[in-house]
Amino acid sequence: MNRKIALALAVPLLLAGTYGGWHWWSVARFQEATDNAYVEADITMISPRVEGYVGAVEVVENQMVQAGDVLLRLDDRDLAAKADQARARRDAAAASIANIDSRLTLSGALIRQADAGVAAAQAEQRRAGADAQRYTALATREFASQQKLATTQADAQKAGAALTKAQAALTAERDQLSVLSTERAKAEAALEEANAALVLAENDLEKSVIRAPIAGVIGSSGARVGQFVKAGTQLMALVPVQDAYITANFKETQIGRLRVGQPVELSIDAYPGMKVEGRIDSLSPASGAQFSLLPPENATGNFTKIVQRVPVRVALPKDGPLAGRLRPGLSVEVSVDTRHDGRDLIGIAKADTAIPQQVAVRP
Known part of the structure; x- marks a missing residue:
């Protein structure tokens, strides 16, 4: 009886051992x-990029959100005012350039007027000089009075002085054109600076609305309405x-x-x-x-x-x-x-x- 029991147990044990060995050899090892x-x-910690007071919290813990969904909003009144201030400065800089452009147009007209004045003074100088030469020759032969000679000579000197004055005015107008060109370059730089400041102000205003960068589930939310937060303060976690x-x-x-x-x-x-x-x-x-x-x-x-x-x-x-x-x-x-x-x-x-x-x- 014992031999039969041992034989009956040996067969399944042998089969189990054989299967175990085969399984170890082919798979387990x-x-x-x-x-x-x-x-x-890769958990993302949500933090504001600007400081301010929390105006509204749009999500709750364990809520599923999609990329781009609004998570919370900061009070943006100060940021909106700064954006309006930067926009006004930009408009003022643009108006300054427009004013300089008008002055440049006027300066061009004044230069043309001064150029015409120089031409007229040159013509008057040539006429007065010719008269003085003629009356000098006539007075030498006593065909003209000394009074008339003195008058023509004075007119020639007066025409020369008028020409010098017209040339100086032309030079001054041309110098004014160079000054206006320099002022315009300065105004353009101020406009670029104002545009950059406006972009920064608008970016800060946009950053007052915090959106989900990725899709995920909100966790560990510590944001509360009225709470003052600084840039980099961890407000909540977004778990993808x-x-x-x-x-x-x-x-x-x-x-x-x-x-x-x-x-x-x-x-x-x-x-x-x-x-x-x-x-x-x-x-x-x-x-x-x-x-x-x-x-x-x-x-x-x-x-x-x-x-x-x-x-x-x-x-x-x-x-x-x-x-x-x-x-x-x-x-x-x-x-x-x-x-x-x-x-x-x-x-x-x-x-x-x-x-x-x-x-x-x-x-």
Whole structure:
């Protein structure tokens, strides 16, 4: 009887052992697993870019928002006044340029008038000089009186002085044109400055309305109406749950066969019994300890070897059963099938991000 019982037990035990050995040889020995894995997302902290009082909060915690939705508004009365002030300065600078342009037009007309005056003075000087020469010849032969000679000579000198005056007026008008051109260049620079100030003021006014930069769920909202906030104050968090991913911290003894694109089986504690497939997206360039606040210094006399862990990012399918349902911080168990090199699974030959193998170099 004992022999029959032993024989009856030996057969299923043999089959179970055979199956276990076959499973280990064909599957289990290629699996790299860890339970040190968590759901993560690139959380965006919402902060104002200008200071002011909170005028209205348009969202509540746990609310789903889309990119561009209004999250909160700051009291914009002061910012609107500054924008109006900058706009008035811009208009004043533009009016100054228009005034200078009118003066330039007038200066051009005055230059033409002064030029005509110079031409008239030159003609008068030539006439008076010719008369003086004729009366000088006549007076020499006593055909003209000395009084008439003196009068013509005085007229010639008066015509010369008038010509000098007309030429000076022409020079002054031309110099005034240069001054106006310089003033216009200065006014154009002032207009550009006013335009820049207006752009800055309008930007600040626009920044008083804080919008969602990405789609996600509102969390940790601390904004309250009437609260005074400065630029950079963290008011709420925006969690892109639809773009959640897994960070699995593998031991350094496990990453030798990990490659980008390899399939990953995920078991999430919050959803027991549900298996989710993912892909290795990237491997960290250093162990987690290297990015800590105080990295370990191993060049000391009290060195103790500790197995290090390397963060591995696992991408989730966008249309998976848990898309949009995962929350950062959830615990996950990860198992990677290293039988695949990953390249044929992602469709492109990505660079291998695992630890590079040493290559022997011939001398």
